[in-house]
Amino acid sequence: MTKQGIIRSNENTFGVVYRVIDISIILVTLLVCIIAFEAPPHSGYLTAGLLSAMGYLLVAESLEIYRSWRAATALRMVTITSSAWIIVSVALLVLAFFAKVSGDYSRLVMGSWMVGAMALLSTWRLIFRLFLREIRLRGYNTRRVAIVGVNEAAVEMRKQIDRSPELGYQFWGFFDDRCDERIMSEYDDVELMGTINQLIELTQSGRFEVIFIALPLKAQARIAEILEKCGDTTASVHLIPDFFTFNLLHARLSEVGNMQTLSVYDSPIFGINDVLKRMFDIIFSLAVLAAISLPMLAIAAAVKFTSKGPVIFKQVRYGLDGRRIEVWKFRSMTAMDNGDKVVQAKKGDARITPVGEFIRRTSLDELPQFINVLQGSMSVVGPRPHAVAHNEEYRKLIPYYMLRHKVKPGITGWAQINGYRGETDTLDKMEGRIEYDLDYIRNWSLWMDVKIVFLTFFKGFTGSHVH
Incomplete structure (x- = not known):
């Protein structure tokens, strides 16, 4: 029996490490502030730290902080990361106020902790982002990319690769057995590098590590044929379906038993x-x-x-x-x-x-x-x-x-x-x-x-x- 493939969500490769580092920053920063300001230790600080760490993980999941940030701006990453911690901090202060325990905590410790943790949660991400960018710009951890198809989706993918060198992708050319005259005339810098068979031969020789297939969904037979040919290579293959022809509303993957589905019209507000x-x-x-x-x-x-x-x-x-x-x-x-x-x-x-x-x-x-x-x-x-x-x-x-x-x-x-x-x-x-x-x-x-x-x-x- 042929097993069905599994489609996984696009979470950051370092997602688990990110979570561990975030929890460590929140708890260690609190401990440093308690020691630095010589606050009388009591179990309430531990409770506040654990509640904040768990609360941050929940809010971070909601804001998708642990997804891949490769194609996003550094400002957006810092803004959303800081916002998650601000939400948790405000919730903690409101909880302490209504529980009438705010007087048990040093304001200097709590204030320094909240500001310091917010700064560190963003700073370490920026440092790691710069590290990844530098090694990719120097040619390390990069992959050569070929795109199958010449259409709007293919051209847009090429643009995104060119605009984002930190992704580590190096675009080399378009391949297809057919030619879209409109696209070729509209974009002077778009030209075919070869046919599908030539792409497979080049990939087999080690020329390309990544292949993006940008064909319309109606071309199912062609996509299946190309995928079968790509199966004779070691390249990573990605589909770019023409979802721009649909008004997708927060599409996401889900499962019904062993069957996987892609929601087309769905709400982002669940769970x-x-x-x-x-x-x-x-x-x-x-x-x-x-x-x-x-x-x-x-x-x-x-x-x-x-x-x-x-x-x-x-x-x-x-x-x-x-x-x-x-x-x-x-x-x-x-x-x-x-x-x-x-x-x-x-x-x-x-x-x-x-x-x-x-x-x-x-x-x-x-x-x-x-x-x-x-x-x-x-x-x-x-x-x-x-x-x-x-x-x-x-x-x-x-x-x-x-x-x-x-x-x-x-x-x-x-x-x-x-x-x-x-x-x-x-x-x-x-x-x-x-x-x-x-x-x-x-x-x-x-x-x-x-x-x-x-x-x-x-x-x-x-x-x-x-x-």
């Missing part, structure tokens, strides 16, 4: 990611509601005494996985459309009350949605929920529209801080919003949520385009 995002939602929402309770009472009174109708308007919208939810808002209009036909508010809309105009322009009408977040039907960050009538209209006009419901809707989102907030009176505007919504889902991370919340305070709440 520990779901727990971390929910914790962020609860902590942030409680903090905001505590800070804005009095302003909310004032807004409620203004809405109640300046126009007829309820203070809170509950509109039915689509939530996670397309399930219907009730989204809370301060009522800002005299009409409350909530059925099969919903007319979007426009500038100068006569239905908007005087108080409503102000709270809509400043987004104060959306403050009750923090209660939705605590209920669990919404998140602080995510695609903005649309009225059911608008969903039914645009799902027929915009491809992949409903994929925005693979995560919980949010009070603010990636689209909103990029200018797509308020009225979407044209199809182009709605398409732009959906593009950013799907981009958010593809690239979600806890750090991205924090960044969106931060940017919302500067450009997401107000604007002349908000109605």
Whole structure:
């Protein structure tokens, strides 16, 4: 019986070593700070160290810190690594505060430990990254690469190899039995080095160590034939399927029994990611509601005494996985459309009350949605929920529209801080919003949520385009 191959995730080769070094840095730095500042030792420090080390590993897994960073920038690596430790440090401080044990610890020790560990977690990664880069730039630990196929994916792979010498790949040429005249005419520096058979002969003689096959998925027969030929070589072979023809949404490998599958439309928020995002939602929402309770009472009174109708308007919208939810808002209009036909508010809309105009322009009408977040039907960050009538209209006009419901809707989102907030009176505007919504889902991370919340305070709440 022929055994099925196993596809493994792209985790850093040194992933286990990275984890051990990180835990060691966290614990040793704490010990050094205790000794340096002559703090009275007690078991609480050990507990804090172990909790932080385990917490860091969990957050690091969520932010994919232990994946390969070969093709990423050093700044991004340091930013995400530091963010993971900051999240753990803040969580530890909050835990100590509510447990009423913060007085048992030296502030000098804890502060120095948190700053020192953050610096060391990033510094050792930068040093190791520079070491790998230097040895590869000097020609060590490099591999000669050939690409099968001449198409957009092949050209893009060549560009990525050229831009990233630290990867240790040296591109030598394209090989194929066919010639794409459009690609050849569009790119002056693209030319065939030979046929597939010539590639196999060169590889057998030791010319190439790595082969990338950049052929469309529909060419299954050709791919199978090339793979069989490559099986007579010792080269490492990689497939570059034309996934750019699909709107992949956080694709990942999974298994059903002994069968492996590749998810095409999936959510990034599952497992520990779901727990971390929910914790962020609860902590942030409680903090905001505590800070804005009095302003909310004032807004409620203004809405109640300046126009007829309820203070809170509950509109039915689509939530996670397309399930219907009730989204809370301060009522800002005299009409409350909530059925099969919903007319979007426009500038100068006569239905908007005087108080409503102000709270809509400043987004104060959306403050009750923090209660939705605590209920669990919404998140602080995510695609903005649309009225059911608008969903039914645009799902027929915009491809992949409903994929925005693979995560919980949010009070603010990636689209909103990029200018797509308020009225979407044209199809182009709605398409732009959906593009950013799907981009958010593809690239979600806890750090991205924090960044969106931060940017919302500067450009997401107000604007002349908000109605």
